[in-house]
Amino acid sequence: MAVLERGWLSANNIVLQGRHGTALVDSGYCTHAAQTLQLVAHTLQGQPLDQLLNTHLHSDHCGGNAALQAAYPKVVTHIPPGQATHVATWDANALSYTPTGQTCPPFKFDVLLQPGTEVALGEQLWQVHAAPGHDPHSVVFFEPISRVLLSADALWEHGFGVIFPELEGVHAMDEVAATLDLIERLAPQTVVPGHGRVFFDAPSALAGARKRLDGFVQNPLKHAHHAAKVLLKFKLLELHRVERSALARWTTQTPYFHLLQQRFFADVAAGEWFEQLLQDLVRAKAAALEGDWVLDI
Numbered sequence: 001m002a003v004l005e006r007g008w009l010s011a012n013n014i015v016l017q018g019r020h021g022t023a024l025v026d027s028g029y030c031t032h033a034a035q036t037l038q039l040v041a042h043t044l045q046g047q048p049l050d051q052l053l054n055t056h057l058h059s060d061h062c063g064g065n066a067a068l069q070a071a072y073p074k075v076v077t078h079i080p081p082g083q084a085t086h087v088a089t090w091d092a093n094a095l096s097y098t099p100t101g102q103t104c105p106p107f108k109f110d111v112l113l114q115p116g117t118e119v120a121l122g123e124q125l126w127q128v129h130a131a132p133g134h135d136p137h138s139v140v141f142f143e144p145i146s147r148v149l150l151s152a153d154a155l156w157e158h159g160f161g162v163i164f165p166e167l168e169g170v171h172a173m174d175e176v177a178a179t180l181d182l183i184e185r186l187a188p189q190t191v192v193p194g195h196g197r198v199f200f201d202a203p204s205a206l207a208g209a210r211k212r213l214d215g216f217v218q219n220p221l222k223h224a225h226h227a228a229k230v231l232l233k234f235k236l237l238e239l240h241r242v243e244r245s246a247l248a249r250w251t252t253q254t255p256y257f258h259l260l261q262q263r264f265f266a267d268v269a270a271g272e273w274f275e276q277l278l279q280d281l282v283r284a285k286a287a288a289l290e291g292d293w294v295l296d297i
Contacts, residue, residue, distance in 0.1 A: 001122060001148070003192055004039050006032070009237045011061045011194045014150055015043045016122030021050035023121045025141065025150055026194065027064030030103050031238055036064040037071055051121070053078040053113065055131075055152035056138035057087070058161075059097055060234075061194065065107035078119065081112040082137030096164070100231060101254035102238075113139050126150075129186075133176030134161035140179075142186050149188035149202075154179045157191075157199040159212050162227045166220065167260060173217050180206055180213070224264040225277075231256060232277050233286055236296045244294050248274045 004013040010028030013036060017023075022044055028036045040049065049072040054062045057079060069075060079087060086094040090106045097104045113119065115130035119141070126141040131154040141150040153161030154176075165172035188202050199205060216223035235250060236242065242250075251257040251274050265273050278294065281287035288295045 001192075002043050003198055004043065005197060006195075008195065009060060009234065010036065010063075011058075011152075012192065012196075013039065014192055015040060017044070017047070018121075018123035020120040020122060020124075022047050023051035023053060024049055024068070025053045025121075026055055026061045026152070027052065027068055029060045029238075030063035030066075030105055033064045033067035037067055040068070041071075048072055049075045051076050051078065053119070053121075053141075054080070055140065055150065055194065056080060056135040057083055057095055058135060058153075059100070059102040059104040061152070062107065063104045066105035069107055076111060077107065077109045078111040078113050079109045080137045080139050081114060084109065084112060099255040099259075101235060101250060101256070115139060129182060131179045131182065133165075133172055133179045134163060136165055136170075136172065136175070140183075142188065147187065147189040148192065149183065149186060149190070150192050151183065151188075152194040155183055155191060155202075155205055155209055156193045156196050157205050158196070158208060160209050161194070162230050163216070163223060164227075166216075166223060167227055167256065167263070169263065173213060176213055177210070180209055221264055224260055225280075228257065228260050228273075228277055229280055229286075233281060233296075236281070236287055236294065240296050242294055244278075244289070244292050247278075247294050251277075 002015040006012050006028055010032040011026045014025040024040055052068055052075050087109055092098045113128050115128050117128050118125040119128055124143045126143050129140050131138045131140040134153045138152055140152055140154055163172050163176055184206055190200055191202050192198050252270055261273055288297045
């Protein structure tokens with residue numbers, strides 16, 4: 001197994017090779033697709049890619065699918081079952097790409113990753129477990145012999161992904177807690193997260209994640225504000241440099257920002273709220289201002 005740790009915008013890519021052929025778990029964001037193809041080809045050393053699997057269908061985890069399917073026409077693509085109809089009909093709104101202001105080129109799928117089953121990857125059989133919370137349809141993969149967990153955005157070394165259902169008024173913090181309990185029961189020795197480095201102290205990561213979750217449960221506004229900053233930073237990572245007025249206009253035209261403001265920050269004018277988010281990113285050294293321009297740093 002080779003872990004291709006990616007920078008933000010793209011999720012980590014995991015390449016597995018062995019008696020069950022070659023496989024890639026998660027394909028990154030579409031603007032990084034050329035780099036994804038180069039990294040995968042270099043890792044495979046001339047072998048074809050037999051299987052492509054997505055832990056969930058957020059754009060940073062499946063945005064490279066179309067490019068990989070074009071480069072490897074015989075690849076068999078596996079996705080979680082919850083949004084199969086939306087992929088088959090390509091509903092970019094239901095798949096979250098339009099509401100978040102993100103992009104994902106259409107792709108096809110061949111197999112559904114049913115929780116409670118196993119999938120043959122590399123040298124071993126990997127368990128497929130439902131891992132709702134961050135995304136209601138997400139799965140994680142666990143190999144019980146080596147006790148390796150591919151945790152996607154359910155658990156990072158320092159936290160977990162934004163709980164998107166909560167932003168839409170669907171209670172999902174209990175699902176995050178249940179997924180953390182599942183990971184604790186699996187007791188992984190090695191965790192390969194969707195973002196960030198591989199880590200080996202799952203108990204510490206779980207303790208930190210539960211503390212973070214408790215803070216969000218106690219203060220949902222904190223989670224909503226965090227989610228808005230993540231979405232804004234994601235767009236800035238994609239654009240690198242953008243006029244301040246254009247970025248503000250993008251937030252007013254992006255459905256998720258309108259939803260967040262109406263549900264959580266209706267007492268603040270849209271322009272003022274944008275400036276608050278932007279200044280938070282600047283203070284955190286996640287963005288910089290240069291005249292009328294906003295820069296990613």
